[in-house]
Amino acid sequence: MPAVSFQSVTKTYNTPKGPFQALDGVSLDIEEGEFFGLLGPNGAGKTTLISILAGLTRATQGRVLARGHDVRIDPAQARRQLGIVPQELVFDPFFNVRETLRIQSGYFGVKNNDAWIDELLENLGLADKANANMRQLSGGMKRRVLVAQALVHKPPIIVLDEPTAGVDVELRQSLWQFVARLNRQGHTVLLTTHYLEEAEALCRRIAMLKSGRIVALDRTSELLRKGSGSVLHLRLDGVLPPALAARARVTGNMVQLPVRDAHDIESSLAALRAAGLQAQDVEIRRADLEDVFLHLMAAPAPLAPENIAV
Structure with missing residues (x-):
């Protein structure tokens, strides 16, 4: 059973200018323990796909499963499988860092979680900020807390939506070392990023989206070989x-x-x-992954999703 399964997922938004199709028949499976990259330019549909997985947006058509749990039919169980780091900096200004993580643990019914919280604080460079109010933190520190919140209930599936956007090199290094360790321990990781060197170094397989459709889906090594x-x-x-x-x-x-x-x-x-x-x-x-990516984005879009060889 795949860790995550997107099955013919379509999403159409109604706008003042008429219907806008953000996703067009996206189908892909992410296996248990896989480190998977989802790449595409702005507006390709990456965040929409993750929002559907998280239960924040409903697909117009298709199904999404998290470890076999349908995100629409069984949202509570599906959500327990996921730890999601969003693009936006969202925080509660009334609590300090440790309190924020304890409250997040409570949302998932996790008690006596301080040992794991301490490990998260240490590995994400937040140990000296544990008692600092969230309002006092820099943007980079707030993003570290978002990562800790996503991991506080030890989810089997970790979803990172542009986790290193606008952050310093130190966080990027410490975050990837920690996430790579979790992946080696069996956690499935789904990553979206515009830093293609990160995707090339970390992801075993990569899907590339363009205008809501998959234009490439293969092992990273194969994508690089085809772009030789x-x-x-x-x-x-x-x-x-x-x-x-x-x-x-x-x-x-x-x-x-x-x-x-x-x-x-x-x-x-x-x-x-x-x-x-x-x-x-x-x-x-x-040639590296960025060269392959730019070549694929410049090519004409496929006529239909079923034309993609996977």
């Missing part, structure tokens, strides 16, 4: 020739060009020289 090739990195002062600009990724004066072989590399550098441009800090590396 090289990328030419260089620093450049000036404007790229149109032929190169059409396929380049440019961030400030850093340029990344996909290249197939040595001849393609030399042709690209020759085109730069012909345009009177001097390339600096030239480096060649293998």
Whole structure:
């Protein structure tokens, strides 16, 4: 039995401009103990899918199961399987950190939970903030508390919706070490993130959403293999020739060009020289998950969900 099963999930919102389809027949299973990545650009439907799993939004069509419990028919049991870290910073300003975690434990009927709360505080760098009021915490510290709240009842399924957005490097490192440990202990992890290097390092399988449909679903290693090739990195002062600009990724004066072989590399550098441009800090590396992601997002969307090979 999968830990999480999305079965032909469709969600349509009624808007002043007419119906908007946020999800279009999404089907995928996440196995017990899996570290699974759900990727896509803003508006692809990731948060809608998680909201349906959490019982915060109802699917227009389809079913969602959490360890066999239908989130619509058996919401209480389904919710007990889940620990969800939302994107938004939501907190009660009247309690300190420890009180917040004790109250969260009570929502799930968990008593005498202080030993696990202490472990969460220690592993998430909150031990010295245990008695601090939530209003006194920085944004990064509040996000750490959200993670602790999601884990306080030791859920078998951990859902992380952009957990490291806008937080410091220290939290990212400590969070991933702790979550990876929980995953090794058997917890299933579902992650959405815009930091694709995190997904590449952590997730064994990845689904990519575009306009509410799955456009890729495979093991991370297979996605990287299918996107095999090289990328030419260089620093450049000036404007790229149109032929190169059409396929380049440019961030400030850093340029990344996909290249197939040595001849393609030399042709690209020759085109730069012909345009009177001097390339600096030239480096060649293998394509990574970000390259695969951008290629898939640029490709035309499939005609129907059933066309996806999984």
